[in-house]
Amino acid sequence: MSVASVEPLPDWVIPPPGGFTADAFFELKGLPRHTELIDGSLVFMSPRQKWHSKVIDLLVAELDAQAPAECRAHREMTVRLAKRQVPESDVVVVTTEAFDRSEPSTYYLPADVLLAIEAVSPDSEDRDRDTKPRKYAAAGIPHFWRVECDDPDSAVVYTYERDPAGGTYALTGIFHDRLKTTVPFPLDIPLLDVNARRRQP
Known part of the structure; x- marks a missing residue:
């Protein structure tokens, strides 16, 4: 044998x-x-599900199209939070200066990031719902969104804002069909059809 x-x-x-x-x-x-x-x-990440990738596509397209000139949306970039913390965010909204600079080319710094977003996957539920938002808040990132799968065609978005006094996130809204908010800048994002063809920024 x-x-x-x-x-x-x-x-x-x-x-x-x-x-x-x-x-x-x-x-x-x-x-x-x-x-x-x-x-x-x-x-390590397991293979991405279709819903996860489609939701990221939706958010990047809408955020980049609706962001003011001084901000840009970027998908699947690492953020160097601390000495032993380098998570990869599904979507970040960063300053245009950070988006355009050549170095560092593989990560952003907390000061670059206005909003971090995690789309929850079955293998990352604990990290996306607990570990990563705690670390984003501790690093000073002012806004965090958690995106959950309502069904394969839609999404639910939980929005959070950092309390500077406590250094933690507070829930500011739960959005099922449409995300309309004024922070971190005015936004109106449809959530009911993640399969729709997206406008280009």
Whole structure:
């Protein structure tokens, strides 16, 4: 009976004592796409579901089209929050200066980000509902949205604003069919048909 050979694990599978730092994380080679650094540990993503990608497309298109000149929307970018915290946000709204600059090219800083958005997936429920918003708030990002799957054709958006005194997010709205708000800037986003063809920004 033959014994199947086992390929040696890459070095980055084993974290160093104390976990990876952000600097070490950005130097790692061969990481799977969408790998995050949370509390010094590598977090890997399962394959994206169609709803997840469609909701991201919707939000990026609408946010970028409706944002003032000094802001831009960007999808699936990491944010270097702290020494051992480098999550990847599904969508961020950042300053146009940060969007246009050439370096750093692989991440944004908390001061660049006006709004962070997470679309909840089955494998990331705890991170999207608890871990990541706590870390975004602690880093000073003023607005956070959590997007939940109501059904495959629509979305529910929970909007939060950071309380500067407590450093935590407070719920400001729950939107089922249409997201209309004045913060972080005036927005009117349809939520009932995530499959619709989107206007270009």
